[in-house]
Amino acid sequence: MNKPEVIIISLTILCSCLLTRCAPTAKELAPDEPLVAKQYYSGFPDAHYTYNAISVASDGKIYYVLTSNKHDIGGQFYVYDPETDQTKFIADLTEAVGEKEKKCIAQGKSHVDFYEHDGKLYFATHLGYYEQIDGAERFPQNAPEGYQLYPGGHFVSYDMKSGKLENLALAPHGQGIITMTMDKQHGHLFGITWPKGYLLDYDINTKQLKEVGLISEQGEAGEIGKDYRVICRSIFVDPRHGNVYYSTAEGDIFFYRPGLSAPEKLAGVNLRMDYFGCYDYTAPGSMAYNWRKIYWSETENVAYGIHGNSGYLFRFDPQKPKIELVERITSEASKKSGMYDLYYYGSLSFMLGKDQTIYYLTGSPIEIDGKRVARENKIGVMGLENLHLVTYNIPGKEYKDHGAIFYEDGSIPTWVNSIAMDRHGNLYTLASFIHEGKEITDLVKITLR
Numbered sequence: 001m002n003k004p005e006v007i008i009i010s011l012t013i014l015c016s017c018l019l020t021r022c023a024p025t026a027k028e029l030a031p032d033e034p035l036v037a038k039q040y041y042s043g044f045p046d047a048h049y050t051y052n053a054i055s056v057a058s059d060g061k062i063y064y065v066l067t068s069n070k071h072d073i074g075g076q077f078y079v080y081d082p083e084t085d086q087t088k089f090i091a092d093l094t095e096a097v098g099e100k101e102k103k104c105i106a107q108g109k110s111h112v113d114f115y116e117h118d119g120k121l122y123f124a125t126h127l128g129y130y131e132q133i134d135g136a137e138r139f140p141q142n143a144p145e146g147y148q149l150y151p152g153g154h155f156v157s158y159d160m161k162s163g164k165l166e167n168l169a170l171a172p173h174g175q176g177i178i179t180m181t182m183d184k185q186h187g188h189l190f191g192i193t194w195p196k197g198y199l200l201d202y203d204i205n206t207k208q209l210k211e212v213g214l215i216s217e218q219g220e221a222g223e224i225g226k227d228y229r230v231i232c233r234s235i236f237v238d239p240r241h242g243n244v245y246y247s248t249a250e251g252d253i254f255f256y257r258p259g260l261s262a263p264e265k266l267a268g269v270n271l272r273m274d275y276f277g278c279y280d281y282t283a284p285g286s287m288a289y290n291w292r293k294i295y296w297s298e299t300e301n302v303a304y305g306i307h308g309n310s311g312y313l314f315r316f317d318p319q320k321p322k323i324e325l326v327e328r329i330t331s332e333a334s335k336k337s338g339m340y341d342l343y344y345y346g347s348l349s350f351m352l353g354k355d356q357t358i359y360y361l362t363g364s365p366i367e368i369d370g371k372r373v374a375r376e377n378k379i380g381v382m383g384l385e386n387l388h389l390v391t392y393n394i395p396g397k398e399y400k401d402h403g404a405i406f407y408e409d410g411s412i413p414t415w416v417n418s419i420a421m422d423r424h425g426n427l428y429t430l431a432s433f434i435h436e437g438k439e440i441t442d443l444v445k446i447t448l449r
Contacts, residue, residue, distance in 0.1 A: 033449075035389060035405040037413050039433050040443040042066060042087045044076045047440045048128060050430040051417040052348055054443075055114035055121075059160055062420055062428050063121060064443060065093065067109040071129040071144045074106040077158075077165075080443055082422045087443065090158070093125050096165040097154045105129050105140060105150040111233075112191075115182035121158045122168075122204075124177035124191055139195045139221065153177035155189050155202050155209075169202050169209040181244060183237040188258060190235060190244045195221040197231045199246070201258060213262060216248045225282050233348065234293040236303055238318055245303070245318060247271055249281035251289030255318070269321040276307045277340075285344060292346040297394075299356055304394070306360070308346015313358060313392060331364035331388040332401040337372065339365065342385050348417040349429055358392040361416050361429060364404065387413045389427070389446070405446055407433060413444055 047066040053075075054064040062080040074094030080087045093107040094100050108128020114121040127150045130137035143149045152171040158164070168189075171177050175193030177200070182189050189202040197219030199212035215232070222228035229249040237244050243255040246263075251271035256263040271289045281288040292308030294316070303316040304326075311330035316323050334341055341347070341363035349361035363385035365372050389402040405413060413431035420428045427446040432439055 034403055035446055035449065037405050037407050037431070038445045038447070039407060039435075040080070040087055040445070041435055041440075042076070042078050042442055043089060044068075044442070045435075045438070045440065046070060046073065047076070047442055049415045049417075049432065050109065050441045051111050052113050053110040053123075054418045054420045054428060054430055055116075056420045056422055056428075057114070057116050057121060057160060060423050062422060062443070063090075063114050063158075064418075064420075064428075064430060065110040065123075066430070066441060067128045068106060069108060069128045069130075071105050071147055072103075073108070074100075075109040075125070075128060077110075078443070080428070082424060082426065090163070091165055093156075097125065097156065097167040099151065102148065102151070103146060104148045105143060107154065111176075111178045111194075112180035115180075115184070115189075117182065117184045117187075117204075119159060119161055121160060122155070122182055122189055123158075124155050124180045124189075125153045126176035126178055126194065127153070150174055150176070153191075153193065155180075155191065155200075157204075168204070168207070169200075171200060172198065172211050178231060179233050179235055179246075181235045181237055183239065183242050183244065185239050186242045186258070188242070190237070190256075192231055192235065192246065194231060195219050197229070199256060199263065201256070203258070210258075212256060215246060215254065215263065216250075220284070224284060228282050228284065230281070230284065230286070230288055230290060232290050233287070234291060234305070236294050236296045238296060238301075238303075239298075240301070243318070245294075247290045249279075249288035249290055251281075253316075253318075253321075266318065266321050269316075269323055271307070271323065273307075273312075273323075273325070275312055275325060276310045287345050293348050293350040295352040297352060297356070300394075304352055304358065306346065306350050309340055309344060311341065311346065311362065326394075327392055327397075327399050329358065329360050329390050329392050329399060330362055331386075331390060333364045333367065333372075333386075333388075334362070337365055343417075349419040351419045351421070353421060356394040358390075358394065359419060359421065359427065360390045360392070361405075361419055361427075362388055362390055364388045384412065384414070387416055387431075389448075402448070415441060 048069040050067040074092040077090040107125040131140040153176040155168040178194035179192035191200040201210040216229040217227040235246040253266040254263040279288040291305040294305030313326040415432040
């Protein structure tokens with residue numbers, strides 16, 4: 001996640017971290033039996049907040065990247081085998097793309113899911129190191145001494161059989177790649193860069209990269225109140241014709257496919273719904289009218305997405321075109337309180353399972369002795385929340401809050417913005433916890449009851 005995605009006062013972060021270290025026990029916070037999350041230490045002591053960057057592959061293994069926020073250390077690529085219960089290091093991302101000796105700002109993270117095709121996993125790299133500019137962590141304009149500026153993110157492939165990592169293409173203008181999807185049928189990777197928001201189209205057959213253009217003003221590099229626009233974090237492909245769809249902060253929906261000279265706005269439909277809230281899309285601090293995460297359903301030939309701030313699940317049919325609200329799938333406590341969850345961008349830990357069930361790891365207000373812990377109900381405020389698993393079965397129209405998730409010591413998984421499921425039905429995420437007295441982010445396994 002790029003740092004302007006979290007515009008927070010350092011004191012708030014400190015308080016949240018202290019609460020994590022001194023978290024109340026599971027019994028105090030949730031009288032019902034909680035779900036238990038198992039922590040794994042992959043061997044990276046500096047692992048920082050990680051977003052997306054975890055998927056299950058056809059070999060049954062869980063592939064993930066842990067973020068580095070250091071200028072000279074790349075993101076670390078790992079694999080976990082559920083059958084042996086072991087993690088294995090694969091590569092440093094900076095070394096994998098051949099930049100270790102160039103002394104550029106590192107490829108500190110991957111901000112996208114993995115996409116499998118013909119025995120390979122396709123993903124993209126992004127930066128994890130930022131510069132303090134006007135009191136905020138921003139895209140670096142000045143490199144640390146002895147280093148060059150960030151060269152740009154890469155499209156990358158990983159051959160699961162040979163273990164070979166291949167650098168496919170470099171993003172233009174020194175931009176990271178923050179959003180990605182794949183059209184497997186036609187062999188195209190699509191990405192959106194950060195901070196400006198260029199749409200990219202990479203043909204894996206011809207090995208040609210096309211810069212399509214900016215998707216929304218100057219993206220997150222723009223001037224606040226003028227041409228600033230938060231960038232869409234999730235895009236999808238309709239495989240019937242190869243259209244890739246993305247949203248904008250204004251709530252418009254665009255599509256593009258190879259052969260078009262430029263993206264086209266989808267007429268007659270938008271995301272500017274009263275239930276989603278009211279936003280100044282020229283200001284940071286939320287995803288505005290963007291969807292947070294979205295998936296294509298091959299069963300129904302529609303997309304299911306979530307609006308992050310409000311937590312509303314919606315159904316999007318691009319053929320009609322039409323958007324229908326399905327259900328608010330925040331935790332029961334959040335629904336009853338009427339509040340947004342505290343992470344004001346909404347969670348990326350949202351997936352559509354093969355059984356047409358939505359799995360969503362989301363926040364929930366903390367209650368002690370039946371009373372909700374007071375907090376400021378406002379978008380842009382961070383704080384400690386419980387973590388809940390919510391599911392929604394689409395055919396049965398069945399919503400279920402499975403309750404709170406805690407580590408074995410009773411502390412709370414935090415900074416949860418990723419999700420994957422193995423063939424046994426276990427869920428995985430990349431979450432923060434205390435390891436040897438230090439807060440890190442690493443692999444977490446949640447066994448369902």
